[in-house]
Amino acid sequence: MTAPAPAVPKLVAVIGGGRMGAGIAQVFAVAGSVVCLVERDPAAAAAARDRVAMGLLRATEKGVLAESADLVLERLVLVDDAAGLGADTDLVVEAVPEDAALKIQVLAAAERAVGDNAVLASNTSSLSITGMADGLRRPERFVGLHFFNPVPASRLVEIVTGPQTTDAARESARAWVAGLGKSEVVVRDSPGFATSRLGVLLGLEAIRMLEEGVTDAAAIDRAMELGYRHPMGPLRSTDLVGLDVRLAIAEHLHRELGERFAPPRLLRDKVARGELGRKTGQGFFSWEAS
Structure with a gap:
């Protein structure tokens, strides 16, 4: 049947x-x-x-x-x-x-x-x-x-x-x-629900590591993909979501949940320059036009 x-x-x-x-x-x-x-x-x-x-x-x-x-x-x-x-x-x-x-x-x-x-x-x-x-x-x-x-x-x-x-x-x-x-x-209902709250926190810390010169963007992503079996690293994921979108969510969570969600200066600077990720061709990585 x-x-x-x-x-x-x-x-x-x-x-x-x-x-x-x-x-x-x-x-x-x-x-x-x-x-x-x-x-x-x-x-x-x-x-x-x-x-x-x-x-x-x-x-x-x-x-x-x-x-x-x-x-x-x-x-x-x-x-x-x-x-x-x-x-x-x-x-x-x-x-x-x-x-x-x-x-x-x-x-x-x-x-x-x-x-x-x-x-x-x-x-x-x-x-x-x-x-x-x-x-x-x-x-x-x-x-x-x-x-x-x-x-x-x-x-x-x-x-x-x-x-x-x-x-x-x-x-x-x-x-x-x-x-x-x-x-x-x-x-x-709670600020950031489950996915945005966790995903944004990881993404913001990855941006801070890049800002501090810990290593480059590809290495940060590869560490999470290979070490923790994430299908996509946090910086490439941010490019896919859109840096402007991630910044807006981070600002909202910063107001609701405190300093751990404070957007890094690097994120603000990239958004100000129009480097929004895949949709503009440049974010933390370069993207071919699609």
């Missing part, structure tokens, strides 16, 4: 079509969901669709896509305003920049457009789920769904629950993560 297919939402809305938002849209569309990707600007919307299409092309080339990229893309719908989302939306995931006020604004607009049973989620990597929930009419239906970059290849989704999150919302999130073929960890 064939086992039932894993559960995925029938209709998902993703707000924000940058690298993370496009990746989230891609994995849900591949899993069989119809995905409404919300981008106000037509040029940004076109770029988001191109990101999804490119991701599907790469998946096809690797032989990991079970159906044609064109069929998957047919399940992607571009929407220019969250007000256009329907009452039959099962899940809304916001993937806008790490600005709490902006996130609350887009989540509240989405909440007004969707039905009462929809689950709302934030892809934040560090901001307070509890604080964002305070701006919603149904905080019990709100969770954090922290995906990792690159979304299609990463295995983990961190599910973050606030004090008002219901068991039903949490279990829906767990089932949907499983339906994507990914694994989850469930954590309660």
